[in-house]
Amino acid sequence: MIPLDTRPLFRRERQALLVLLRSLDPADWAKPTVCPGWSVADVTAHILNDYLRRISGSRDGHGGAVFANDETLPDYLARVNGEFVGAMRQCSPRVLLDLLDHLGPELDRVWAATVDLAGPARLDVSWAGPGTSPAWLDIAREYTEFWVHQQQIRDAVSRRGADDVALTRPVLVTFLHAVPWALRDRVRPGGTAVRFEIIGPAGGCWSVVSDGTSWDLTAAQAEEPAAVVRMDQDAVWRLATRGITVEEARQRSTLRGDPELTESATTLLAVVA
Structure with missing residues (x-):
């Protein structure tokens, strides 16, 4: 493996996302993305869901939603992600932005608290193989999640950006x-x-x-x-x-x-x- 420390990148990636989102007009928020059935607003809500999930789990030790009977991991993720996105459709783009802006620094503190990057991850990275993943790979996986969703939003609204070498190379190496x-x-x-x-x-x-x-x-x-x-x-x-x-x-x-x-x-x- 090639260890990475992506923690310093989260703030920079989030700043680029917020600048992009604040520049959108109402029609842009409703544009479809590559995520089936999800608009730009929906993908933004999903990013917010990831913030909340990791803060709740890593900072507070909260277990989160439970699996239904005989539910596979892909089915579970599709269900809970869909439930959250559906519920957040009652929120305005401004509220989504306010929440991302408020919770982002708290998430940065969560990553900073992970001192032993070589130690066991809180959440194993299943696509990298079975067994216990190192903490750095779990954090890098989350970074790629945010970066990719930002690119999906940019694709939907025909805006390039957040693709400079410093932000992109860690995504490629992680993948x-x-x-x-x-x-x-x-x-x-x-x-x-x-x-x-x-x-x-x-x-x-x-x-x-x-x-x-x-x-x-x-x-x-x-x-x-x-x-x-x-x-x-x-x-x-x-x-x-x-x-x-x-x-x-x-x-x-x-x-x-x-x-x-x-x-x-x-x-x-x-x-x-």
């Missing part, structure tokens, strides 16, 4: 932690590497290396990778969040080497689905 899990069924000799080349200002090269039984992400460059995936940075984050399909991502990529490895690597998924 690459899903590649080892995507390769889990491809058993290869120790030292076998898949190189991921991300094209764009926030891009770079990373390797996912086998130890003979599992795979791990590293910043080291494999001299003779068994497979290479070359993809632009926009395609990477959209693929990871299923803003585009796997096939669309492959069409936007250059794939070389072991076809089984490139096939699996390009199924990376960094959301619960």
Whole structure:
């Protein structure tokens, strides 16, 4: 794994979001987003839900909503997120902005209180594999959540921004932690590497290396990778969040080497689905 400390980025990402939201006119708030059935206002309410959920859980130890009988995690998330967004439709855009502005600094304090980033996460990151996740990955996962939802709002209202290198590269690196899990069924000799080349200002090269039984992400460059995936940075984050399909991502990529490895690597998924 490649440890990241994304805590300093939350404030900057939120400032960009608030500037964007304050510039919208009433028609913009009603525009549809890539999230099925959700408008710009709905996605904003969902971001607020994430703020409240993490403050309540991490700061106050609150357990939150409970699972219904035989409810899977994707079903649970779809239900509770939908319930919150539906209830928040009674609130005006100004109220949503006031709440984000008020709760954001409190959320920053929650992240700052996480002293041991290598310690166990409060919420494991299931798309990175089974077992206990490190705290830094849990926090980085939350950062990607906010950044992606901001991009979805920007797409809906045709506004670019919040995509500079400092804000974007941590998103890409965090999402690459899903590649080892995507390769889990491809058993290869120790030292076998898949190189991921991300094209764009926030891009770079990373390797996912086998130890003979599992795979791990590293910043080291494999001299003779068994497979290479070359993809632009926009395609990477959209693929990871299923803003585009796997096939669309492959069409936007250059794939070389072991076809089984490139096939699996390009199924990376960094959301619960």
